[in-house]
Amino acid sequence: MPDLTYLYAVARESLSCPSGVAGNPVRTIARAGLVAYVSSVPAELFGAEPLRRSLEDLDWLGETARAHHRVVDAVAAVTTTAPVRLVTVYEDDAQVAELLERRSVAFGDVLAHVTGRREWGVKAYTSPAAAAAQAADPDHADQRGGARTCGGDGQAGRPGTAYLQRRRAGLRGREQVRRQVLQRADHIHRALSALAAAGRRHRPQDPRLSGRHDWMLLNGAYLVDEARAGEFAALAGELGGDGVEIRVTGPWAPYSFTVMEPA
Amino acid sequence: MRRDVSVYEELPPERVALVDLLDRLLAGGVVVTGDLVLSIADVDLVHISLRTVLASVDEYGGIL
Numbered sequence: 001m002p003d004l005t006y007l008y009a010v011a012r013e014s015l016s017c018p019s020g021v022a023g024n025p026v027r028t029i030a031r032a033g034l035v036a037y038v039s040s041v042p043a044e045l046f047g048a049e050p051l052r053r054s055l056e057d058l059d060w061l062g063e064t065a066r067a068h069h070r071v072v073d074a075v076a077a078v079t080t081t082a083p084v085r086l087v088t089v090y091e092d093d094a095q096v097a098e099l100l101e102r103r104s105v106a107f108g109d110v111l112a113h114v115t116g117r118r119e120w121g122v123k124a125y126t127s128p129a130a131a132a133a134q135a136a137d138p139d140h141a142d143q144r145g146g147a148r149t150c151g152g153d154g155q156a157g158r159p160g161t162a163y164l165q166r167r168r169a170g171l172r173g174r175e176q177v178r179r180q181v182l183q184r185a186d187h188i189h190r191a192l193s194a195l196a197a198a199g200r201r202h203r204p205q206d207p208r209l210s211g212r213h214d215w216m217l218l219n220g221a222y223l224v225d226e227a228r229a230g231e232f233a234a235l236a237g238e239l240g241g242d243g244v245e246i247r248v249t250g251p252w253a254p255y256s257f258t259v260m261e262p263a
Numbered sequence: 264m265r266r267d268v269s270v271y272e273e274l275p276p277e278r279v280a281l282v283d284l285l286d287r288l289l290a291g292g293v294v295v296t297g298d299l300v301l302s303i304a305d306v307d308l309v310h311i312s313l314r315t316v317l318a319s320v321d322e323y324g325g326i327l
Contacts, residue, residue, distance in 0.1 A: 010293065065284045085292035099295055110293060121283065202286045209282040219286065249279075255287035260294060 003040040004047070005090045008071045009253070010100070010107050011035050013079040021067040022046075031097045032104035037075055038096055046089050055087075076118075076253030082110045083253045103260070110258045117197055117223045118251035122236050123205075124188055125214040130243030131177050185217035188239045188246075195232055196222035198257050217244065221256035 006021055012035060017026040020039035029036040044050060054060045065086060072083045090096050100107070193199030204216040224232045233248055240246035 007295070061285075062281050065281060065288050066279075068288060069279065069284055083287075083292045085294055086288035088292075088295060103295065107293075119287075121286075202290055205282050205286070210280070221287070221291070249283060252287060256291035258293045259291065 001043040001047075002092070004043050005038050005093050005096055006041045006046065007084050007088045007090060007096055008037040008039075008068060009075050009081050009083045010111075011037070011075055011079050011081045012111065015075055015078055017074050018070050019067070020071050021064050023067075026071055029093055029096050029100070031100040034100045034104060034107055036096050036100055037071060038093065039071075041089065046087075051087065051089070072253045072255075080111050080115045081253055082107060082114065082258040083255045084258075106260050110260055113197075114223065114254040114257055116227075117225055117254065117257075118229065119254045119256055120196075120222050120224050120229070120232060120236075120248060120250035121252060122188075122192055122218065122220045122222065123216060123247045123249075124185060124218040124220075124240070125212065125216055125245045125247070126181060126184075126243050127214045128177075131181050131215065132173075133243065181215065181217055184244060188218055188244075189220055191239055192220060192222050192232070192236060195228065195235055196224045198223040200256055202256070214245070221252075223254055223257045 008020065008026065012033065014028045014030060014035045017037060020026045022039075022041050022045065024039040024041065026037055026039045029038055045054065054064075068086050072081065075081045076083070090099070189199060189201060199220060199222045202219040202221060204219050205212075207213045207216075210216070222232065229251065236246050236248050
């Protein structure tokens with residue numbers, strides 16, 4: 001069975017790279033002013049059917065994701081780069097060359113958009129206890145009208161009513177905490193997006209995956225001008241506090257900002 | 264006002280958390296269609312991989 005061609009990224013310069021997935025060397029295909037970074041992969045492992053099975057294997061997935069990232073990261077560290085989604089596999093090099101020609105304008109647009117910019121990840125966490133404490137803070141008590149909690153007077157001796165009122169108050173409290181947490185996340189995302197060239201939110205990570213049991217309010221990605229990286233990190237730090245912890249990762253290759261419309 | 268520490272992480276590729284990598288490698292990146300044998304874009308592999316990872320998280324906790 002002939003090998004297939006695995007595509008990592010598209011750039012404008014040809015550079016030497018670390019080895020790619022399955023340990024194979026990475027080479028470049030130049031066409032239409034673009035350079036595709038590819039390597040050969042065995043069809044026995046990377047054909048559609050075997051790949052579906054392999055993706056269920058965490059060791060395989062982890063190894064492949066790291067190899068893919070190693071190549072993309074090495075290219076992006078040196079030159080403007082459009083990363084391609086994990087496991088994008090073509091029949092052969094000729095198909096990749098044809099792709100570069102056919103989509104050269106779109107690739108050019110993507111590369112122009114990310115030139116001079118890097119991606120930063122910003123995650124915001126809070127613990128349920130910290131969020132509840134914030135919600136209970138009198139400064140934040142705007143939503144709790146005293147008039148509606150008509151407890152006490154005339155209610156003594158009616159335990160059923162008291163129970164229902166406590167229960168309603170508890171539900172209102174939780175809803176209020178949830179709403180405040182979501183508002184805080186929106187605020188952080190808007191502030192960071194205003195400084196960045198672009199911003200998007202990834203889905204919050206499952207605590208069972210991340211190993212963190214705090215609430216993840218925000219899992220954001222931001223495309224930031226290189227000259228503004230320091231300013232961005234400082235702003236991210238300032239947006240934490242009051243029970244919200246901010247974690248910044250990067251710089252990343254612009255993975256989250258190279259989505260191209262289908263041809 | 265108390266400021267919580269903001270932690271900056273710049274890690275070599277082999278030490279980046281897999282879960283952070285998958286956010287980017289599955290959700291982002293150029294999606295190039297036509298003639299593909301398989302791209303992650305074609306199937307909801309985010310779902311597949313998360314199911315796999317969740318099933319294996321106890322065993323593999325160390326690398327996440």
